[in-house]
Amino acid sequence: xxxxxxxxxxxxxKELIDKLNTNKHLDKNEWISLFDDWDEDDRKYAxxxxxxxxxxxxxxxxxxxxxxxxxxxxxxxxxxxxxxxxNNNIQRYCLTEDExxxxxxxGYELGFRTFVLQSGEHIYRSEQVADVVKRxxxxxxxxxxxxxxxxxxxxxxxxxxxxxADRYLLRHETANEEHYKKLHPENMSWQHRMDCLKDxxxxxxxxxxxxxxxxxxxxxxxxxxxxxxxxxxxxxxxxIGPFLPHKDTPFRDEPKGSYELTLFLLSLCRILLxxxxxxxxxxxxTINPRGREEGVLSGAN
Numbered sequence: 001x002x003x004x005x006x007x008x009x010x011x012x013x014k015e016l017i018d019k020l021n022t023n024k025h026l027d028k029n030e031w032i033s034l035f036d037d038w039d040e041d042d043r044k045y046a047x048x049x050x051x052x053x054x055x056x057x058x059x060x061x062x063x064x065x066x067x068x069x070x071x072x073x074x075x076x077x078x079x080x081x082x083x084x085x086x087n088n089n090i091q092r093y094c095l096t097e098d099e100x101x102x103x104x105x106x107g108y109e110l111g112f113r114t115f116v117l118q119s120g121e122h123i124y125r126s127e128q129v130a131d132v133v134k135r136x137x138x139x140x141x142x143x144x145x146x147x148x149x150x151x152x153x154x155x156x157x158x159x160x161x162x163x164x165a166d167r168y169l170l171r172h173e174t175a176n177e178e179h180y181k182k183l184h185p186e187n188m189s190w191q192h193r194m195d196c197l198k199d200x201x202x203x204x205x206x207x208x209x210x211x212x213x214x215x216x217x218x219x220x221x222x223x224x225x226x227x228x229x230x231x232x233x234x235x236x237x238x239x240i241g242p243f244l245p246h247k248d249t250p251f252r253d254e255p256k257g258s259y260e261l262t263l264f265l266l267s268l269c270r271i272l273l274x275x276x277x278x279x280x281x282x283x284x285x286t287i288n289p290r291g292r293e294e295g296v297l298s299g300a301n
Contacts, residue, residue, distance in 0.1 A: 013042045021049055021271050025231060031224035043264040050267035050299025053274045058301045063277070065146070066112035068103045070095040074120025076150070077185050080215060082246035083120050089248050094123055097132050104136050104143075114144040116169070121150035130163035137164040146208075151192060154199045161203045168200045171210035171239055175229035176222045183215060197233065208277070210239030213265055214257020218243075223265070231272060238269050238276050241283030259287050263298040270299030277301065 016034050020026050026034070034042075071094040072083040083090060095103070104115050115136060117129075124132075133145050146167035147160060157168070172193055174180050180190035200207045211226050212218075230238060242257030262284060270278055280295025288294065 013038055014045055017042065017046050017049065017268075017271070020268065024272055026227070028221075028224045028228060031227050032220045035220035035223050038264060040260065043260060043267070046264060046267035046271065047298040050270035051297055053270055054278075054299045054301050057274055061301070062296060063114070063301060064112060065114045065116050065279070066104070066107035066110075067116045067118055068095075068100055068107075069118050070100050070103075071119035071123045073123050074150075075122040076120070076188065078188070079183055079185070079250045080212065080243065080246070082248060084249060087248045094119075097128065097135070100132055101135055101139065104140065108140050108143065113140075113142065114146060114167075115140075116146040116148055118148040118169075126152070126156045126159055130159050133160060133163040133165050148208075151196050154203075157196075157199055157203055157205070161205060165205065167206040167208065167237070169208035169210075169237065169239060170196055170200065171208075171212075172197060172229070173211060174215070174218070174222055175225040179215075179217055179219075179222045182217045197235075201233075206236040206277075208237030208239055209233065209235040210237075210241075211265075212243040212257060213240060213262040214255070215243040216251050216254045227268065227272065230269060234273060236277060238273070238278055239281060240265050240269065240278075241281035242287050244283055244286060256287065259284070259291065262287075263294055266295055266298045266300055 013034055016026060016030055019030075071092075072090065073092050073094055074081070074083050074085055077084045077086050100117065107115060117132065129147070129149065133147075136143065136145050144166040145164060146169060147165050148169035150170065170193070173183060174190075177190040180193075197207060197209060209230070240262060242259060242262045243254070244256050245251050245254045266278060266280075269276060278300045280292040280300040284291030284295045
């Protein structure tokens with residue numbers, strides 16, 4: 001973000017935002033220009049447009065999700081993640097199937113009608129996950145079940161879908177392959193993650209993708225690639241939150257992501273994809289006490 005004193009530059013950015021609103025498209029150079037040269041006035045302008053769009057699609061309704069984080073054990077070693085497998089300082093846990101169902105039962109009594117089952121990768125056997133989904137659906141047939149269990153193969157996703165899972169969240173983290181390689185160890189594949197997203201769509205899931213804003217090595221060009229990916233893939237949900245460095249990762253000393261840029265990106269995603277489900281994430285509330293409220297005012301729902 002830069003300070004600008006020339007009205008012409010400010011107008012140029014607003015023209016790009018208006019163009020996005022009209023055409024639902026900007027080319028890569030236009031995205032880069034916008035990300036290189038935006039300011040708070042541009043952000044507020046986009047937020048006003050995005051909020052109007054969100055209200056026209058969803059009214060003033062806010063959709064609440066009940067997240068059951070049933071395990072923090074993970075097979076992966078992503079450089080940014082606090083539950084990476086090489087972190088020996090963390091206390092690991094894994095809920096039983098009955099404990100997961102108890103959480104959902106309690107959530108149902110509190111009024112939740114969507115349950116998100118989230119964990120590190122590859123903890124439960126695929127059949128166990130399918131059994132849990134079936135039990136939740138049997139107990140609460142009026143509820144949606146969302147899974148956020150990382151990368152798997154097509155047959156596993158198919159099993160879970162047939163068990164009754166409705167949605168799947170898999171943040172792609174970055175649409176730029178070279179950037180991806182800087183955030184993950186060599187055994188992890190950007191192409192495989194992208195293929196997973198395509199498989200999930202083929203199977204009829206409502207699919208969520210997303211990014212960390214301000215992750216190490218992220219550039220305006222990376223963000224432009226992400227926006228072009230969103231336009232092409234058209235996810236049903238987009239999860240966007242600021243990068244928060246964790247003390248037990250290689251990125252512990254990296255600066256946290258920009259709160260204002262995160263809000264700006266929420267607004268731009270709403271303008272680009274008016275019907276998308278756009279959460280105000282936990283990380284927004286972590287970085288700013290009013291983060292979730294500001295996220296809603298920026299177009300989240």
